[in-house]
Amino acid sequence: MNAGAICTITVTFSPTTNGAKTGTVTITANRGRERLAGGSHGHGCSGGGRSDLDADLAQLGNATRGCTLACPAQVFTLTNTGNVPLTGITQGTISGTNAADFPVFRLTSTCGPATGGQLAGQTNLAPGSMCVMTVRFAPPTGDTTGAKGPATLSVTDAAGTQTSTPLAGNAQ
Numbered sequence: 313m314n315a316g317a318i319c320t321i322t323v324t325f326s327p328t329t330n331g332a333k334t335g336t337v338t339i340t341a342n343r344g345r346e347r348l349a350g351g352s353h354g355h356g357c358s359g360g361g362r363s364d365l366d367a368d369l370a371q372l373g374n375a376t377r378g379c380t381l382a383c384p385a386q387v388f389t390l391t392n393t394g395n396v397p398l399t400g401i402t403q404g405t406i407s408g409t410n411a412a413d414f415p416v417f418r419l420t421s422t423c424g425p426a427t428g429g430q431l432a433g434q435t436n437l438a439p440g441s442m443c444v445m446t447v448r449f450a451p452p453t454g455d456t457t458g459a460k461g462p463a464t465l466s467v468t469d470a471a472g473t474q475t476s477t478p479l480a481g482n483a484q
Contacts, residue, residue, distance in 0.1 A: 375450065377483050384448065387420075387444050387445070388445045390437070398437040401434060404416045406465055411463045416446065418430035423444065457483050458483060460481050462478035
């Protein structure tokens with residue numbers, strides 16, 4: 313390389329499996345008059361296949377205690393944002409304060425295996441693909457009135473556990 317010349321090194325991250333990845337890029341210089349001052353220089357890098365759980369709204373509004381199909385609902389989308397297939401997707405679960413007031417409506421959900429009332433099941437997603445989970449705000453008849461939550465929706469896959477923004481509603 314000529315004196316004063318600059319070279320560019322491009323590293324492309326392309327995992328073949330889900331989960332966290334680490335590695336090192338090593339640049340070896342010949343102890344000439346280069347800026348690296350010679351020797352071997354390692355630079356860490358990391359990344360991995362991933363998934364994101366997204367929803368536009370976490371406040372489910374007002375619901376009459378004992379409502380059935382007329383209960384407010386929110387659709388959550390699990391998207392494979394990585395570049396390899398996402399595997400091991402489970403059905404969504406609810407946890408947190410008043411979790412029982414926010415059931416996953418299996419009839420219209422597709423994330424996880426088709427069991428427990430869920431008609432369609434997706435346990436694997438190709439890159440860029442998505443599945444959905446519908447959460448209803450359905451406070452039971454005997455529940456107290458007032459603010460409910462926060463509760464969260466979680467789904468586990470090979471990239472880890474994804475958790476929604478807090479869910480809340482007002483029981484009437």
